[in-house]
Amino acid sequence: xxxxxxxxxxxxxxxxxxxxxxxxxxxxxxxxxxxxxxxxxxxxxxxxxxxxxxxxxxxxxxxxxxxxxxxxxxxxxxxxxxxxxxxxxxxxxxxxxxxxxxxxxxxxxxxxxxxxxxxxxxxxxxxxxxxxxxxxxxxxxxxxxxxxxxxxxxxxxxxxxxxxxxxxxxxxxxxxxxxxxxxxxxxxxxxxxxxxxxxxxxxxxxxxxxxxxxxxxxxxxxxxxxxxxxxxxxxxxxxxxxxxxxx
Amino acid sequence: xxxxxxxxxxxxxxxxxxxxxxxxxxxxxxxxxxxxxxxxxxxxxxxxxxxxxxxxxxxxxxxxxxxxxxxxxxxxxxxxxxxxxxxxxxxxxxxxxxxxxxxxxxxxxxxxxxxxxxxxxxxxxxxxxxxxxxxxxxxxxxxxxxxxxxxxxxxxxxxxxxxxxxxxxxxxxxxxxxxxxxxxxxxxxxxxxxxxxxxxxxxxxxxxxxxxxxxxxxxxxxxxxxxxxxxxxxxxxxxxxxxxxxxxxxxxxxxxxxxxxxxxxxxxxxxxxxxxxxxxxxxxxxxxxxxxxxxxxxxxxxxxxxxxxxxxxxxxxxxxxxxxxxxxxxxxxxxxxxxxxxxxxxxxxxxxxxxxxxxxxxxxxxxxxxxxxxxxxxxxxxxxxxxxxxxxxxxxxxxxxxxxxxxxxxxxxxxxxxxxxxxxxxxxxxxxxxxxxxxxxxxxxxxxxxxxxxxxxxxxxxxxxxxxxxxxxxxxxxxxxxxxxxxxxxxxxxxxxxxxxxxxxxxxxxxxxxxxxxxxxxxxxxxxxxxxxxxxxxxxxxxxxxxxx
Numbered sequence: 001x002x003x004x005x006x007x008x009x010x011x012x013x014x015x016x017x018x019x020x021x022x023x024x025x026x027x028x029x030x031x032x033x034x035x036x037x038x039x040x041x042x043x044x045x046x047x048x049x050x051x052x053x054x055x056x057x058x059x060x061x062x063x064x065x066x067x068x069x070x071x072x073x074x075x076x077x078x079x080x081x082x083x084x085x086x087x088x089x090x091x092x093x094x095x096x097x098x099x100x101x102x103x104x105x106x107x108x109x110x111x112x113x114x115x116x117x118x119x120x121x122x123x124x125x126x127x128x129x130x131x132x133x134x135x136x137x138x139x140x141x142x143x144x145x146x147x148x149x150x151x152x153x154x155x156x157x158x159x160x161x162x163x164x165x166x167x168x169x170x171x172x173x174x175x176x177x178x179x180x181x182x183x184x185x186x187x188x189x190x191x192x193x194x195x196x197x198x199x200x201x202x203x204x205x206x207x208x209x210x211x212x213x214x215x216x217x218x219x220x221x222x223x224x225x226x227x228x229x230x231x232x233x234x235x236x237x238x239x240x241x242x243x244x245x246x247x
Numbered sequence: 248x249x250x251x252x253x254x255x256x257x258x259x260x261x262x263x264x265x266x267x268x269x270x271x272x273x274x275x276x277x278x279x280x281x282x283x284x285x286x287x288x289x290x291x292x293x294x295x296x297x298x299x300x301x302x303x304x305x306x307x308x309x310x311x312x313x314x315x316x317x318x319x320x321x322x323x324x325x326x327x328x329x330x331x332x333x334x335x336x337x338x339x340x341x342x343x344x345x346x347x348x349x350x351x352x353x354x355x356x357x358x359x360x361x362x363x364x365x366x367x368x369x370x371x372x373x374x375x376x377x378x379x380x381x382x383x384x385x386x387x388x389x390x391x392x393x394x395x396x397x398x399x400x401x402x403x404x405x406x407x408x409x410x411x412x413x414x415x416x417x418x419x420x421x422x423x424x425x426x427x428x429x430x431x432x433x434x435x436x437x438x439x440x441x442x443x444x445x446x447x448x449x450x451x452x453x454x455x456x457x458x459x460x461x462x463x464x465x466x467x468x469x470x471x472x473x474x475x476x477x478x479x480x481x482x483x484x485x486x487x488x489x490x491x492x493x494x495x496x497x498x499x500x501x502x503x504x505x506x507x508x509x510x511x512x513x514x515x516x517x518x519x520x521x522x523x524x525x526x527x528x529x530x531x532x533x534x535x536x537x538x539x540x541x542x543x544x545x546x547x548x549x550x551x552x553x554x555x556x557x558x559x560x561x562x563x564x565x566x567x568x569x570x571x572x573x574x575x576x577x578x579x580x581x582x583x584x585x586x587x588x589x590x591x592x593x594x595x596x597x598x599x600x601x602x603x604x605x606x607x608x609x610x611x612x613x614x615x616x617x618x619x620x621x622x623x624x625x626x627x628x629x630x631x632x633x634x635x636x637x638x639x640x641x642x643x644x645x646x647x648x649x650x651x652x653x654x655x656x657x658x659x660x661x662x663x664x665x666x667x668x669x670x671x672x673x674x675x676x677x678x679x680x681x682x683x684x685x686x687x688x689x690x691x692x693x694x695x696x697x698x699x700x701x702x703x704x705x706x707x708x709x710x711x712x713x714x715x716x717x718x719x720x721x722x723x724x725x726x727x728x729x730x731x732x733x734x735x736x737x738x739x740x741x742x743x744x745x746x747x748x749x750x751x752x753x754x755x756x757x758x759x760x761x762x763x764x765x766x767x768x769x770x771x772x773x774x775x776x777x778x779x780x781x782x783x784x785x786x787x788x789x790x791x792x793x794x795x796x
Contacts, residue, residue: 020795061795080643083643087641095635096634097568098563101547101548102547102548102560105547106547108550109555110553110556110642112553115550119550138567
């Protein structure tokens, strides 16, 4: 049965578990994200961050548990639920034999973006992420940063309500990294919900409304930076992280 | 040399690790598939050789010619396949960025990659050659030494096309550094095929003629005149001499083995030095070329709906991937040659009954061609989504719809191919009017089933860690798809052969039509096709939807 939700709940995860050949990557994760929230998931390598994001996007199938996006059960109505999601993977794969522009057009087609919105948004996004003439070159020659910029453009083109990003700053130059930060803050103001998995602690400190520490497949702590500082007895985010992941 | 051994050892360890991850069911299916194929091929060759042994005078001569012909064809096919696989093994391979950053000589990288390339390009040939030489040995009652020595000889033989192909690529890349991969492949294909044609024309023109006689003496003279297929200067002749002399227990086999070994070593040394001179530079230039590829006037630069965008994406990627369309082009060239060769069918095929049998055999052959095209081009199409699978999986479009889009497009292309081939071949054969109408209708069902088998199994056995479509098609899933496709064609032919024979008997020998048999066969064919059209597609969609990406 679909749970009763207030309109502000963008994402609800209940007792989410994932097993890979006897190894439990997630051991019962519970999380709720509201409208206009930026939730940053921190944790060491192999803690379960990417698995969590992939389960929400439907790239992985949960062993147990439920996921609701805008109140829609992703297991029962995956297509409807996915239409609200924008996802950026940790490795920004683009078809090597397509140009960046062709790839973005493919995404626009898959998400059925309206033609009139498409033209306006595309030009704005190209300007925002400093996309040059290279957008018409085959992506097999792109650097990691160029690919990340294309991925950011495709992400925002279809105006998702829930944005899921795995390591957003890897490979970006400082200028683009700042643009990404500012874009996320603006999206939050517009009422979008963002779930980020990252190792960049300074970025987490600047941008997060709430943080979650995940380790060994369990969400150990969630709260604001202030709350986590109180729990850990540390002030600096790096110290907080190290302290909480040790426990 | 130490670096080469280290690189090869790493490859073998990785291969062993990937084999050890196979579960029991997969391992058993793998063994079953290979076992069936090897056993089936052995049985087929054994029956052919056994029959030929029983034919006086001409039989043993023909057996040797078959060996020479087979090894010569394998040699040319291996040259072509080594050219294609070399482009991805030696240039478009992400591992090379790591290898070239290490303090390893380009010669060591070349040798390790040559080993890998020969393995990929030749394993399919090897599993045909193994039952062939075993059946030959058993039929001729060869001594026990025959088996290990002939296998070693074949392995040595398989290195030659790899070394020649890579050597030629390095030379072309050095002389014309800005040439695209596609153009290098085309240039080499043109060179290899035209040299083969001219060599045969000069050396053995009788091979290129279609022989038309019913006189046994003429036939024997013709076969004897063929001497060595491809001539005495090609390695295929030496290999066949090794096999034949070994089976007879003759010491002459040692001479040919030494000849093969020394020529292989010489070619490898030349290729090795070419690699040392040109490989690194040409690899760097190919990398630089990628960054300059501009596609401003692309049809995908405009906005369309999801189906059209997805289709256009598939077509553009296909057109921009030389490995894909060059192989398709070669297929078509060979098919055109085949169609036109039908005009020169031997004299006794002009009798109406023979002509009709030939047109039925032609239909079977065209179905096998479509099965081959399906395995090579349709089976890998899901695996080739590897770069966009995260996008497809996370976007609001179902896997089922993606597979259906691919199915409809491939079905359309398959129908065009099979109907086109049937129309032109039947026209040249001057087939029976009844077959003119029936065969194209059956062709539509064959196209629908073969596309479903290859697409469905492609979705069931995806290989998202592989870039090269040829390698995807030659993996475990590809072999299963190939066997399923061949099995489908075989069963179709068996179901249709009985009513076709009855129909011919009625037309040419005035025997009565057996209506229950005809109705039963048509019903059987339709039921069988309902299963083969919907079954694999359903299996593919279900397993793809359940898969973790």
